[in-house]
Amino acid sequence: MDSYTGPRVAVVIVAAGSGTRLGAERPKAFVTLQGLTLLERSLHAVRGMRHAADPIVVAPAELLAEAAELSERASGRPVQVVAGGATRQRSVAEGLAVVDSSVEVVLVHDAARALAPSTLFDAVVDAVVERGYGVIPGLPVSDTVKRIGADGIVHETVDRSALAAVQTPQGFPCEQLLTAYALAESDETDDAGLVAAAGFRVDVVPGDAHAFKVTTPWDLRRAEEMLTGSRSPRIGSGSDTHAYDPAAELWLAGLHWPGEPGLAGHSDGDAVAHAIVDALLSAAGLGDIGGVFGTGDPRFSGAHGDVFLTEARRRVEEAGFRIGNVAVQVIGNRPKLAGRRAEAEERLSAILGAPVSVGATTTDGLGFTGRGEGLTAQATALLLG
Incomplete structure (x- = not known):
């Protein structure tokens, strides 16, 4: 959010593998999973x-x-993309090599672990900041493990x-x-191995069952x-009115509308974004936008809709849900949405990581919106377990 004061974090997403074991025609990170590539899903988590x-x-x-096009679409902004080795x-x-010198914490993530939730990323950052050394997520091994020889004979139970x-x-x-990579003399199976080999401590914190690696069909x-x-x-x-x-700039559906009268409000007045937030929180049983964000919180003075949408998505996913799709309808005489409907849908879908459809209608001159005094947005959200 605009008041963020935490550590500067960079996330290196490794999407350069061929993925031959998956049997796909494309590199693994570019394989589609329910409409989104594994790379896009990893970026949504970030x-x-x-x-x-x-x-x-x-x-x-x-x-x-x-990769650059997919990354920008998933992140809502340009992303640094470099060629792998x-x-x-x-x-x-x-x-x-391209991590900014001001970065304090670096996460390394395999794009193939596309369902790893945002909460796992945050938990790792929190642990690194608290402890001052490397942290990796892990799950207990539930299967019995045997050590065997080259001849297939069992030597011991581990x-x-x-x-x-x-x-x-x-x-x-x-x-x-960075020090561990500079000192590396041989390949390790993961980054923690390199860091430990360089003499630094590495701890394991609880992992997440969703963070499994997509390797095979x-x-x-x-x-x-x-x-x-x-x-x-x-x-x-959810709804918002x-x-x-006229003295404000218009922000609606995550877009700036030059030349149109703005909407009154503590934030930027983006009724579409606020209605969607209410619908998401309602579906997850997490309250409403006023209760979560506060109607007079100074941190959100003038804040744009993507701030609220991003936080609502995080809370919904933290509660164990996934956004299936969202439909929103704008009721009012202006602005005319038809020419920018596709742009609005793409913008909102990128923020939420799920399809968003936007429609518009008028009230034929009746009521508050019909008289041109303002507009209303109504949204419906579907969440999946």
Whole structure:
């Protein structure tokens, strides 16, 4: 948010692998999962973080232009995209080479772990800041593990209580990670291995079952099933009404409308964004925009709609839901939305990581909106478990 005072964070998203085991015709990060590529889903998780974070995407050299387009669409702004190397470690090094000198914490995340939630990213950052050294998420190993020889003979049963299945994002103080890469003499299987080899401490924090790695066709089916959800869908509705204020600039549906009268309000008066926020919070049982953000909080004076939408999405996902789709209708005489409907839908969909449809109507001269005194927005949101 505009009052953010936390650490400067960069997230290196590794999307340069070929993914041959997945059996797809394209590199794994560019495979589609319910309408969005694995890369886009990873970037949506970064966008939903409570901590402000700058993503850096490492992609195959031949797909840099496509990666840049997907990244900007998912992030709502241009994203640094660099070409990967021959190995994962080399690819991460290419990403680290463009990390800004002011960054304090670096997360490294595999785009193939596309369902890792924003809350996991934030938890890793929090732990790095609190402890001052590397932190990696991991899950307990539930299967019995055997150590076997080259001949296939079982030699011993490994004590699984001392094992963890490690995930990403892995987080480190920036200086420690850069030092570890500068000292690297051989390839390690993950960044934590390099950091530990350089003499720095690394801790494991609780991981998340959603952060599994999509490696095989079976993994992709599992991801599809998880996105379908086991809980019943939930629907919420929201509305917002603002009077016109000719002295203000108009912001509506996340877009600036030059030459149109603005809307009165404590923030930028974006009735579309506010109605969507109410619908999302309602569906998740999290209250309403006034209760969550406050109607007079000075932090949100003049704040644009994407601030509220991003935070609402984070709260919804933290509650264990995924946004299925949103429909919103604007009721008023102006502005004329038809010419910018597609632009508005693309902007809102990118922020929420889900399809958003925008419609408009008038009241044939009747009532508050019909008299041209202001406009109303009504939204409906579908959440999936």
